[in-house]
Each structure stands twice: as structure tokens, then as C-alpha cells.
Amino acid sequence: MVARFLYAISGGKTLYRFLTEEALRRELPFLQGSVLDLASGAGSYRRLFSPGATVLRTDYRLSQDIQQVVDCNRLFPFPDKIFDAVLLVNALYILENRPQFWREARRILKQIGRAHV
Numbered sequence: 001m002v003a004r005f006l007y008a009i010s011g012g013k014t015l016y017r018f019l020t021e022e023a024l025r026r027e028l029p030f031l032q033g034s035v036l037d038l039a040s041g042a043g044s045y046r047r048l049f050s051p052g053a054t055v056l057r058t059d060y061r062l063s064q065d066i067q068q069v070v071d072c073n074r075l076f077p078f079p080d081k082i083f084d085a086v087l088l089v090n091a092l093y094i095l096e097n098r099p100q101f102w103r104e105a106r107r108i109l110k111q112i113g114r115a116h117v
Contacts, residue, residue: 020090024048027116033084036108038072039091040065053085073097076104083108086115 021044028048037043040057043065049055058070070076072088073096086105095101105115 031085035085035087036083037087039088072101076108078108080107081110084110084113088117
């Protein structure tokens with residue numbers, strides 16, 4: 001019953017999408033500096049980023065909204081400690097080697113950088 005209620009008030013979205021968007025509304029406006037948005041796809045949440053964030057939108061193939069091709073299942077083509085934040089929204093399921101992903105995320109994050117998954 002609660003799920004149907006949330007489904008109705010969230011414009012026809014699933015409960016999962018509704019909760020994900022709520023979490024993004026709480027987190028994204030506070031991100032500052034350089035942000036790597038992995039597997040961003042259409043990224044309906046991009047309007048939520050603060051003006052203080054410089055966002056690099058990536059995906060496994062180039063499209064209109066994608067700035068660089070990055071495969072989350074390969075080593076990232078970035079130097080060490082370059083990003084203030086790494087973002088992976090609704091894409092954990094695509095990771096073939098999660099430990100490698102976390103090593104790479106840690107490598108490219110600055111000392112006080114944060115991963116948002």
C-alpha cells in the first residue's frame with residue numbers, strides 16, 4: 001500500500017527511482033569541485049548539481065550528453081587524485097569486478113574526496 005502511494009505521488013515512478021531521486025536531492029547540491037559522473041546516461045539528476053561543481057559526464061559510449069567514454073569495468077583513464085567526488089547512480093549492477101572499481105575510485109579521488117554510489 002505504501003509503495004502504491006509513493007508510486008502515485010511521485011509522478012508514476014517506481015519506489016526505487018523515487019527514493020534514489022530523493023537521496024540525490026539531498027546530496028548533489030552540496031558537491032563542490034571536480035565530480036566524475038560514471039555511467040551517467042541521460043542523467044535526469046544533472047540539474048541538481050551545485051554551480052560550484054564541475055561535472056565530467058561519462059558512459060560506456062558517446063552520446064549527446066556524454067563528455068567522455070569511460071568503461072567502469074576497466075582502469076580509469078585519469079591521473080591519481082584528480083576528482084573531489086565520484087558518482088555512480090543506479091549502475092552497481094554493471095560492475096563485473098567491484099574490488100577493482102573501488103580501487104580505481106580510491107585512486108582517482110583526492111585525499112578528502114568521496115564516492116557516492
